Amino acid sequence: xxxxxxxxxxxxxxxxxxxxxxxxxxxxxxxxxxxxxxxxxxxxxxxxxxxxxxxxxxxxxxxxxxxxxxxxxxxxxxxxxxxxxxxxxxxxxxxxxxxxxxxxxxxxxxxxxxxxxxxxxxxxxxxxxxxxxxxxxxxxxxxxxxxxxxxxxxxxxxxxxxxxxxxxxxxxxxxxxxxxxxxxxxxxxxxxxxxxxxxxxxxxxxxxxxxxxxxxxxxxxxxxxxxxxxxxxxxxxxxxxxxxxxxxxxxxxxxxxxxxxxxxxxxxxxxxxxxxx
Numbered sequence: 001x002x003x004x005x006x007x008x009x010x011x012x013x014x015x016x017x018x019x020x021x022x023x024x025x026x027x028x029x030x031x032x033x034x035x036x037x038x039x040x041x042x043x044x045x046x047x048x049x050x051x052x053x054x055x056x057x058x059x060x061x062x063x064x065x066x067x068x069x070x071x072x073x074x075x076x077x078x079x080x081x082x083x084x085x086x087x088x089x090x091x092x093x094x095x096x097x098x099x100x101x102x103x104x105x106x107x108x109x110x111x112x113x114x115x116x117x118x119x120x121x122x123x124x125x126x127x128x129x130x131x132x133x134x135x136x137x138x139x140x141x142x143x144x145x146x147x148x149x150x151x152x153x154x155x156x157x158x159x160x161x162x163x164x165x166x167x168x169x170x171x172x173x174x175x176x177x178x179x180x181x182x183x184x185x186x187x188x189x190x191x192x193x194x195x196x197x198x199x200x201x202x203x204x205x206x207x208x209x210x211x212x213x214x215x216x217x218x219x220x221x222x223x224x225x226x227x228x229x230x231x232x233x234x235x236x237x238x239x240x241x242x243x244x245x246x247x248x249x250x251x252x253x254x255x256x257x258x259x260x261x262x263x264x265x266x267x268x269x270x271x272x273x274x275x276x277x
Contacts, residue, residue, distance in 0.1 A: 001237065001242065001243055001244065001245070001246055001272045002029035002030050002065070002067075002243075002244060002245040002246070003027065003028045003029050003030070003245070003246065003265060003268040003269070003272065004028060004029065004030040004031065004032060004067065004068075004245030004246055004247035004248065005023055005026075005028050005030075005031055005032070005247060005248050005261060005264065005265075006031075006032040006034070006070060006206070006247055006248060006249045007019055007031065007032065007033050007034050007042060007070075008034060008070075008072075008249060008250075008251075009248060009249065009250050009251075009252060009260060009261060009264065010022075010252055010257070010258070010261070011252045011257050013040070013041065014041065015041050016033075016041045016042045016055065016058075017058065019031070019041070019042070020058055020059055020062045020064060021062060022258050022261050022262075023062065023064055023261060024062030024063050024064055025062075025262075026261050026262045026264075026265040027265050028064060028265060029063075029064070029065060029245065030064060030065040030066070030067045030068075030245040030247070031059060031064045031065075031066065032067070032068045032069065032070055032110075032245070032247045032249075033055075033066065033069055033070075034069065034070045034071060034072055035069060035070070035071040035072070035073060035093070035096060035097050035100065036072060036073070037073065042055070043055070043069070043100055045073075045093070045096055047100070049103065052100060052103050052104060053103070055104070056103075056104045056105070065245075066104050066105065066106050067106055067107050067108065067204070067244065067245050067247075068101070068106055068107060068108040068109070068110060068149070068179075068204050068245070068247065069097055069100060069101050069104075069106050069108075069109050069110065070110040070249075071093060071094075071097055071109075071110060071111075071112075073093050074090060074093060074094075074111075074112050075115070076089075077089040077090035077093055078090060078114060078115045078121065079091070079094075079111075079113055079114060079129065079130045079133035079134065080113070080114035080115060080116070080121050080125070080126035080127075080129045080130045080133075081120070081121060081129070082120040082121065082125070082129075083120075087129070087133055090133065091133060091136060091137060094109065094111060094137050094140075094148075095137065095140050097109040097110075097111075098137070098140050098141050098144045098146050098148075099140075099144055101144060101146040102143075102144030102145055102146050106146060107146065107147060107203070107204075107244075108146065108147045108148075108149045108177075108179065108203045108204045109141070109146055109147070109148055109149065110149050110151050110179045110204070111134070111148050111149060111150055111151065111179070112151055112153050112155060113130040113134065113150050113151075113157070113158075113167075114126040114127070114129070114130040114155060114157045115155045115156075115157070116155060116156040116157045117156070123156070123157070126157060127157075127167070131167070131170065131171060134148065134150075134171055134176060135171065138171070138173045138175060138176065141173075141175045141176075142173075142175055146175070147175050147176070147177055147203045148175060148176045148177070149177055149178060149179030149203040149204050150164070150167070150168065150176065150177070150178055150179060151178075151179040151180075151181055151184075151206070152164065152178070152180060152181055152184050152185055152194075153181065153184055154184065154217075159185070159188045159189065160189070161189070161193065161194035161197040161198050162197060164178055164194075164198060164201075165197060165198055165201060168201050169201075177201045177202060177203040178198050178201050178202050178203060179202075179203055179204045179205075179206065180194065180195065180198060180202050180204075180205055180206070181205075181206040181207075181208070181249070182205065182206065182207045182208070182228055182233055183206070183207065183208030183209055183210045183220060183226070183228065183249075184206070184208075184210075186210040186212060186226070186227055186228055187210065187212060187215060187219070190229075190232075191228060191229075191233055191236075192229060192232035192233050192235070192236040193236075195233065195236035195237060195239075195240060195242075196236050196239060196240065198240075199240045200240065200241075202240065202242060203244075204244055204245065204247065205237070205242065205244065205245070205246050205247065206247050206248075206249045207223060207246045207247065207248050207249070207268070207271070208220050208221075208223070208248065208249055208250050209221045209222060209223050209224065209225055209226030209227070209228050210226045210227060210228065211225075211226045211227055212227050220250070220251070222250060222260070222263065222264065222267065223248065223250075223264060223267035223268065223270075223271065224267050224270060224271070230270070230271045231274075233271070234271060234272070234274070246268055246271065246272065248264045248267075248268065250264060
């Protein structure tokens, strides 16, 4: 498995050159960049081909592979919205993710598929609408040679690995799988069980730790300091033959924020190898 870090582990507005420099120095194998609003550093909806190619070269110069792309733009553009214009906007965002990923040789685009709520997106309708929209995006993914990774987040949707597996299988395409977040499931289940159940459907892995006793977003903590059974998680990942990145997704420290990047690299050594290397 590879050591990976998400761009969100750095403070907002950190220049992309700084992100890549520290990630390379800390010893990561891969970095996950994010599709962001115009004006943010890195990849936006308006990034040109030349800018993206230069970014790819810069990442490689720091020894970093680009394996996946995440996105923070889907909250107001849900694929499960009852509003067609909103869903169409979501399709444009995911299409851009897939195009960027294909251009940069990334394997997977992360997708939050739905947002269940009591304002027009009830569970059953969110399930069907989001599947219908993903079906429209499958040809785009195939054309760009990129997988769609459906992530489990705190969106009141697909918490059960059995349902996640069913949701993916019903879409009937090998380019659709799970982007499984280890820390996101701790409040609702056991990540090692979910990993074994999802098996080869897993395209990529996010890692964070979580303390159940807190139970809210404040329970997200640095790796090795929460309730995740990392030995069981590593064994489960090995059992399904996963050899991709474990991509850390954590908030920067309030003080000396870049130190999180270096600390997390050592934590990933423990998780992947059973000890610091």
